[in-house]
Amino acid sequence: MLGLPKVNWRRASEVFPEEEGYTLFKNNSPASISFHDVKQGALATYWVLSTISALAEYPERIYNMFDQKTLNKAGIYTIRMYAMGVPVSVLVDDYIPETLSDDSDENNFVKVTPDKELWPVLLEKAFAKLYGNYLSINKGWPTDAALGMIGSDGRTINHSSMTVEALWDYLKENDGKKALIQCFCMIARYGLTRSQSYTVLGVVELSNGVKLVKVRNPFAIDNYTGPWNDSDPLWTDLFKSEAGMESANDGTFFVPIYDYKRGFFMSMSNPDTSNWHHSYFLSLDNKELGEEGA
Numbered sequence: 501m502l503g504l505p506k507v508n509w510r511r512a513s514e515v516f517p518e519e520e521g522y523t524l525f526k527n528n529s530p531a532s533i534s535f536h537d538v539k540q541g542a543l544a545t546y547w548v549l550s551t552i553s554a555l556a557e558y559p560e561r562i563y564n565m566f567d568q569k570t571l572n573k574a575g576i577y578t579i580r581m582y583a584m585g586v587p588v589s590v591l592v593d594d595y596i597p598e599t600l601s602d603d604s605d606e607n608n609f610v611k612v613t614p615d616k617e618l619w620p621v622l623l624e625k626a627f628a629k630l631y632g633n634y635l636s637i638n639k640g641w642p643t644d645a646a647l648g649m650i651g652s653d654g655r656t657i658n659h660s661s662m663t664v665e666a667l668w669d670y671l672k673e674n675d676g677k678k679a680l681i682q683c684f685c686m687i688a689r690y691g692l693t694r695s696q697s698y699t700v701l702g703v704v705e706l707s708n709g710v711k712l713v714k715v716r717n718p719f720a721i722d723n724y725t726g727p728w729n730d731s732d733p734l735w736t737d738l739f740k741s742e743a744g745m746e747s748a749n750d751g752t753f754f755v756p757i758y759d760y761k762r763g764f765f766m767s768m769s770n771p772d773t774s775n776w777h778h779s780y781f782l783s784l785d786n787k788e789l790g791e792e793g794a
Contacts, residue, residue: 511575512594512618522616524571525563533559535701536750537613538620539720544639546696548627549610549718551645552620553699554680561774562619565649571618579626582651587778590626594618597634642682642697646770650680654770659761668711668757671703671767678772683715686765690726690755693717700767701752704743712743713760717751724753726763 516522526532535553540546555561563569567578567589575594582588610624628634630648643654659667674681681700688694701714712728728734730747739745743754755763 507597509595510598512596512621513571513573513575515596515598516612516616516618518571520616522571522612522618524566524577524618524622525569526615526617528569530559530563532613532615532617533562533619535699535716536720536752537615537617538718539611539751540718541610543634543637545610545624545637546718547640547642548624548637548645550682550697550699550716551642551649551680552610552623553716553718554646554682554701555649557701558678558772558774561650561772562623564774565623566619577622577626579623581626581630581648583630583648585647585651585653587651588630590630592622592626592629594622596621596625642684643768643770646680646682650770650773651776652771652773654768656766656768658766659764662761664757664761667761667767668703670769671700671713671757674769675700675702678774680770680772681767682769683760683764683767685763690759690763691723692763693719693723698764703757704754706739706742708739711757712754713757714743714752714754715760717753720751722749722751722753724755726759727756728754 533556535556538549538553538556540549552562565580567580576591577594578589578591580587581590610620612618612621627645627648628637631637643656646652646654657667657670662670671681682697683700684697685692685694692698697718699716699718701716703711703713705711710728715724717723722730730753735745745754
């Protein structure tokens with residue numbers, strides 16, 4: 501199957517038992533949720549996981565998708581998503597694919613978080629069910645993943661059709677509105693991975709006037725080698741403090757807006773729906789709204 505290792509299906513409660521400290525959410529709280537928790541596995545679910553990383557920038561967005569906040573013995577969970585713009589509850593069990601190996605129980609797909617939280621595993625599985633199965637989410641478009649997870653339609657802009665100033669304004673405006681922002685790389689430039697989406701986590705203008713875009717790789721590894729990469733001597737203590745930059749191989753890096761425009765082919769955004777009223781979404785058989793809501 502797609503050159504992946506042979507897998508077996510086992511319950512998460514067997515592979516990641518509560519007795520060893522595994523939880524759905526640490527301390528039953530969104531406080532520990534982070535975009536750093538998302539790490540891609542063997543399947544090409546970059547478009548799904550870059551979306552989840554964008555969601556995790558504000559932890560409550562992930563936490564509120566789950567009707568259950570703790571692991572349960574039945575291994576049954578309902579996760580709130582959207583199908584064709586209609587809110588749906590996706591029901592999943594806790595059977596997950598496992599590598600058949602004598603020395604590894606590692607999940608083939610998205611990884612369990614460093615804090616031993618299972619929410620990324622179940623969230624990816626729920627989205628796979630929404631689309632049909634895991635193979636159905638092998639490659640796709642980021643705005644479609646966001647549409648399925650938060651119900652808002654996306655906008656995609658081609659960098660070649662915009663000036664640097666207009667692109668910066670677009671990113672800054674959407675970041676200020678807590679939109680899910682992602683970008684797509686078409687050419688392997690600056691060490692970036694071709695034909696892969698990345699998460700845009702924000703923008704920052706340094707005191708010297710340099711405008712930087714904060715980007716994250718869903719594989720959680722640093723492969724950017726362009727200007728202002730983690731090892732660039734341009735980073736002084738002052739600039740690190742201004743940008744909130746930490747030198748770590750965690751997949752997060754900063755790109756100057758000029759190089760962002762060249763290194764990535766396009767950007768896309770989906771409005772945040774956290775505070776949207778339910779009437780903003782399509783409804784099935786909704787008698788309260790009359791024929792317009794049907």
